[in-house]
Amino acid sequence: MAASTILWITLAMAVGTFLLRLSFIQFFADREVPPVLQRILRYVPSAAVSAIILPAIVYTNGVPDVSFGNERLLAGILALFVAMRTKSFPLTVGAGMATFWLLRLFI
Amino acid sequence: MTRRESFWAGARDITPILMGIMPFGMISGITAVNVGIGQGMAMLMSVLVFAGASQLVAYQLIGSGAISFVIVYTALVVNLRFVVYSASIAPYFKPLSTPWKWLYAYLLTDQGYAISLIRFREDESVRPTWYYLGASVLLWVTWQVFSALGIFLGSAVPAHWGLDFAIPLTFMAVLVKALDNRPAIIAALIGGLVATVAYNLPMNLGLIAGVLSGILAGYWADSAGRPRRREDAS
Numbered sequence: 001m002a003a004s005t006i007l008w009i010t011l012a013m014a015v016g017t018f019l020l021r022l023s024f025i026q027f028f029a030d031r032e033v034p035p036v037l038q039r040i041l042r043y044v045p046s047a048a049v050s051a052i053i054l055p056a057i058v059y060t061n062g063v064p065d066v067s068f069g070n071e072r073l074l075a076g077i078l079a080l081f082v083a084m085r086t087k088s089f090p091l092t093v094g095a096g097m098a099t100f101w102l103l104r105l106f107i
Numbered sequence: 108m109t110r111r112e113s114f115w116a117g118a119r120d121i122t123p124i125l126m127g128i129m130p131f132g133m134i135s136g137i138t139a140v141n142v143g144i145g146q147g148m149a150m151l152m153s154v155l156v157f158a159g160a161s162q163l164v165a166y167q168l169i170g171s172g173a174i175s176f177v178i179v180y181t182a183l184v185v186n187l188r189f190v191v192y193s194a195s196i197a198p199y200f201k202p203l204s205t206p207w208k209w210l211y212a213y214l215l216t217d218q219g220y221a222i223s224l225i226r227f228r229e230d231e232s233v234r235p236t237w238y239y240l241g242a243s244v245l246l247w248v249t250w251q252v253f254s255a256l257g258i259f260l261g262s263a264v265p266a267h268w269g270l271d272f273a274i275p276l277t278f279m280a281v282l283v284k285a286l287d288n289r290p291a292i293i294a295a296l297i298g299g300l301v302a303t304v305a306y307n308l309p310m311n312l313g314l315i316a317g318v319l320s321g322i323l324a325g326y327w328a329d330s331a332g333r334p335r336r337r338e339d340a341s
Contacts (some may be wrong), residue, residue, distance in 0.1 A: 001169055006148055012179040012268060017186045020213035024194035029201055033194045040326050041191055046247035046291040047298035048185050049160075049282045049320025051314055052167055054299035055306045056275040062307065079276050080283075089280040090130050096276035099236060101268065 069107060075100035113234035117241030124218045125249045132250045134273050135159055135166075136257020142170030143269045146258050147324065153254040156248065157213065160281065166332040167274045169313075184318055192220040199227055199235040213234070214243035289332065292297045295327025 004088030024031070033041075057076035058064050068075065086092070108116070132153075139149035144166070156162055161182040168178045192215055200211055223239045264270055286292050298321020305313030 001143065001172070002146060003261060006144055006169065007151075007173055009165060009169070009178050010148065010152045012175075013154050013161060015178065016183045017156055017161065017189070018213060019157050020183065020186050020189040021193055021215040023198040023228060024189050025200050025208050025212050026205070026320065029195070029197045031194070033191055036261075038191060039210070039329055040186055040322060041292060043159075043322050043325025044318075044328070046282065046295040047169070048164075048181065048297035048318045049278045049285075050295035050299035051317030051321055052164060052181070052276050053275045053282065053305045055313070055317075056167060056171070057139070058166050058303050059207050059306055061156040065308070066183060070320055072275075075272070076243050076275060076279070079279050080122060083279045083283040087280070089127060089277065092280040092283075093134065093276045096271075096279070097273060102273055104269075106276060 071100050071103040071107060074103055108232045108234060110234055110237045113237035114241035116226070116233060117169035117223070117238035117243075118245045119241075120222045120238075121218065121242040122201050123291070124222070125246065128218070128246060130247050131159055131255045132253030133260070134277055135162055136254040136259070137261035137264065138163065138166050138257075138271050138274050140258055140267055141264070144169065146262060149258045150229035150255060153251060153258075156200055157190075157250065158216070159250070160278075163274050163277060166271070168314075170271050170274075172195050173311045173314070177314060178202075181314060181318065188217075189215055192217075195224065196220060196239075199223075199239070203236060207236075207338060211239065211243075212269075214240075216243065216246060219243040219246055290325045290328035293328040294321045297321045297324035 007011070053076075057072045057097070058066065058070075061071060068074065075096050078099050079092050082088075082095040083092040112150065135148060135153065139152070139162070140146060146151070152162060152165070164184045164185050165178050170182060173181075193212065196215070200208055203211065212302050219239065219242045222242055223235065226233055226238060261270065282295060287294060298317045300317075301320045302314050302317025305316050308316070
């Protein structure tokens with residue numbers, strides 16, 4: 001991707017993120033977030049993060065690969081178990097990367 | 108409590124949390140250069156955006172060649188949670204002048220917000236704006252230093268090592284912590300499945316569809332699991 005494109009992405013993210021943070025601090029200091037909106041926002045992280053993870057480990061070069069040949073999928077599944085058991089960020093990333101590298105050596 | 112004491116109380120309370128910020132910043136820096144972002148640009152993004160989860164989202168999508176609009180859109184969706192933090196911390200920032208409000212808004216993070224609100228509710232003597240500043244400044248410095256370290260280290264690692272795989276792994280650790288209730292699990296399942304099945308739709312519509320349907324599914328499950336209004340009142 002061109003450096004100028006990445007610069008525009010950076011600027012748009014920076015301004016947008018800043019406005020989200022500033023929203024109630026500056027503009028609506030006396031109001032509250034409507035309860036319905038709060039309940040919707042509660043599920044944004046789970047939905048968004050999962051929508052990014054799953055395609056990233058299932059697809060290889062734009063093609064879905066659900067087989068033992070897909071190291072990312074296998075390492076990802078193992079890392080998910082480690083994450084659920086330990087809730088530890090370094091252990092999850094460590095176990096996932098180690099499995100990924102080992103599988104690449106042998107598959 | 109004086110201003111100075113409040114500032115250092117904030118800095119002290121954020122310290123144990125920094126242990127988690129350090130590897131996160133490092134991964135962020137490493138993966139940024141691994142998906143092909145230049146060192147200077149990666150550092151610029153870290154300073155201007157200063158929101159780790161959305162930065163990792165952007166790196167992942169830049170690496171997979173998504174279109175710019177979708178990258179910005181998805182990153183901002185991930186940051187929508189700041190609106191909720193902004194609203195609940197706003198009363199404490201009311202005395203501040205506008206330039207300070209802007210600085211405090213820029214420094215708003217999950218961790219700084221969480222420890223501040225807990226302390227403000229328990230401890231009337233602490234000066235909220237100084238406590239928040241102490242916690243946030245220390246967090247900011249830690250994040251930038253470890254991002255820079257990651258950018259430096261990442262540049263020494265060849266791309267074929269596949270370190271970009273650390274992005275989904277990092278998110279897995281983040282996701283598992285959010286999945287402590289049924290609607291959140293449903294949101295994650297639907298969001299992930301829809302995004303995966305629809306991945307090859309043009310213009311990354313699959314990702315947008317996944318995020319939106321996941322949110323709606325979570326909201327629907329939340330509503331279905333609640334007692335009706337009338338029973339609430341009794």
